[in-house]
Amino acid sequence: MAPSGPRSDRGRWGLLALVTGAHTLGAVSVLAVAPLAPLLLEDLHLTRAQVGLFLPAIYLGGVVMSLPAGWLTDRFGARLTLAAGQCVTGALVALAAEADRLSLMLVCLFVGGLGWAVVNPATGRTILERFPPRERGFAMGIKQTGLTLGGIAASLTLPAVALAYGWRVALTVAAFASLAAAAGGFALMPRDRARHGAGVAEPARFSELGRFLGNRSLLVLLASGLALGMAQASVLAYLALFARERLGLTVVAAGGLLALVQAGGTGSRLAWGIISDRFFGGRRRPCVIINSVIGGASYLVFASAVALPLPVVGAVAVVAGAGAFGWVGLFLALAAEVGGHRYAGLLTGVAVSFAWSGVLLGPPLFGALLQATGTYGVPWLVLALLAFAAAIALAGIRPLVKRE
Numbered sequence: 001m002a003p004s005g006p007r008s009d010r011g012r013w014g015l016l017a018l019v020t021g022a023h024t025l026g027a028v029s030v031l032a033v034a035p036l037a038p039l040l041l042e043d044l045h046l047t048r049a050q051v052g053l054f055l056p057a058i059y060l061g062g063v064v065m066s067l068p069a070g071w072l073t074d075r076f077g078a079r080l081t082l083a084a085g086q087c088v089t090g091a092l093v094a095l096a097a098e099a100d101r102l103s104l105m106l107v108c109l110f111v112g113g114l115g116w117a118v119v120n121p122a123t124g125r126t127i128l129e130r131f132p133p134r135e136r137g138f139a140m141g142i143k144q145t146g147l148t149l150g151g152i153a154a155s156l157t158l159p160a161v162a163l164a165y166g167w168r169v170a171l172t173v174a175a176f177a178s179l180a181a182a183a184g185g186f187a188l189m190p191r192d193r194a195r196h197g198a199g200v201a202e203p204a205r206f207s208e209l210g211r212f213l214g215n216r217s218l219l220v221l222l223a224s225g226l227a228l229g230m231a232q233a234s235v236l237a238y239l240a241l242f243a244r245e246r247l248g249l250t251v252v253a254a255g256g257l258l259a260l261v262q263a264g265g266t267g268s269r270l271a272w273g274i275i276s277d278r279f280f281g282g283r284r285r286p287c288v289i290i291n292s293v294i295g296g297a298s299y300l301v302f303a304s305a306v307a308l309p310l311p312v313v314g315a316v317a318v319v320a321g322a323g324a325f326g327w328v329g330l331f332l333a334l335a336a337e338v339g340g341h342r343y344a345g346l347l348t349g350v351a352v353s354f355a356w357s358g359v360l361l362g363p364p365l366f367g368a369l370l371q372a373t374g375t376y377g378v379p380w381l382v383l384a385l386l387a388f389a390a391a392i393a394l395a396g397i398r399p400l401v402k403r404e
Contacts, residue, residue, distance in 0.1 A: 012139075015126060015189070016130075016131075018184075019123040019143055020123075021146070021184070022082060022119075022181040022185045023123055023147060023150070024149045026089060026146070027148075029150075030112070030150075031055075032154050032158055032171050033171075034240060035258055036159065036162055037238075037241050038254060039162050048241065048367055048371055049370070051367065052238065052363035052366060052368075053363070053367075054105075054106070056361075056362075056363055059113055060360050061113020061117065062356045064113075064114065064117075066121075066349045066352045068117075071349070072121075073349075074125070078122040078125055079191060080186070082123065083186035084115070085115040085119060086179070086181045086185065087179065087182045089115035090178030090179035090182065092109070093112050093174060094175035096171065097169075117356075120332060121348045124143075124333075128337075138276075139273070140273060141276075145270060147328070151236070151259070155258040155262065158170040158171075158173070159252050159254075161173060221285075225355040226361075228295075228386070229356060229359050230361050230365065231299070231323075231383045233358060234366040234383055237366065237367075238379075239254075240258045246376050262321055264322040265324060265325025266321075268326030269328065272329065284333055285330075288331060291327045292391035294322055296323065297323070298323050299320065299323075301316050302316070303377045303380035331355065332348055332352070335351035365379070366379040
């Protein structure tokens with residue numbers, strides 16, 4: 001919370017808009033491979049399982065860097081850390097666009113993911129410092145819409161750019177979004193308040209993590225983030241290809257369906273933030289449970305062999321997006337609140353490492369099941385089971401913070 005008190009901190013909403021914009025532009029870069037998947041499949045002569053490696057390559061870098069990113073945020077502040085990370089992401093996604101073979105492209109995406117790792121700890125710490133608990137869920141939900149808004153922008157624009165000029169040009173255009181976010185954030189974000197003034201607590205140390213990791217409820221929360229991350233990443237990685245091959249849509253229309261998924265996620269993140277703050281007294285866990293059940297139900301619809309009219313498919317896509325993306329802001333807010341101000345960056349880094357580990361596991365598992373069975377029904381069913389399992393596990397733990 002800001003030292004001057006939340007009600008006098010009038011600049012917090014402008015800062016929220018700034019970090020949300022930075023998150024959005026960065027997401028355009030890292031999610032660009034999702035709507036371009038059908039073109040990458042054809043041009044690089046990939047298998048369906050190999051298509052599932054692009055997002056995990058990015059998020060592997062994120063997982064490797066997530067704990068150091070939390071520490072760097074606590075040590076150097078959000079402004080510098082966020083700008084440096086976005087620069088790394090933009091530069092390496094641009095290099096990936098020039099790669100002449102799959103292995104080199106994956107290496108570039110991995111290094112770009114090292115920079116992407118700082119986004120959640122840096123922006124999450126900013127919100128924890130500037131917003132009181134009863135506004136924090138809504139603020140985190142707004143900030144987390146950056147991922148889905150960036151995904152929408154990428155899905156609606158990049159396939160058309162790729163069809164006109166080639167996927168390499170489209171990926172290069174996406175890379176410049178991160179560079180723009182870096183420049184804007186560094187120029188406009190204030191210096192980290194936690195680095196100034198008397199009585200500031202010493203930054204958290206890695207050695208202090210043990211005091212939290214002995215908490216069974218926290219471990220269940222982290223494991224649920226892993227499972228839900230697997231589902232979210234699989235939806236991102238394979239929805240466009242599913243729409244192209246199973247539903248018979250064009251590349252541009254498949255990108256539009258992916259945009260609907262992310263529009264549902266955007267609305268869900270905003271809605272759950274408001275619901276959590278106003279109707280659950282700041283409690284995050286019940287909302288994550290409900291959201292998980294919604295996601296699981298929508299994946300069952302995709303798993304079925306029932307032919308649906310296109311408008312119904314679009315509606316299911318919106319609901320699936322709500323289930324796949326809506327939980328993240330609540331999950332990160334709860335993890336940050338478990339540690340309080342001093343440990344916010346570090347515990348957010350831990351939470352991100354679990355959620356992003358799900359990104360490493362989900363698409364390859366989905367792709368392997370698709371390759372082995374020749375049908376989309378089995379992998380969609382597995383995603384539904386993961387979502388339901390997370391909901392059941394979260395319902396059985398003790399409260400993580402006092403207000404729960």
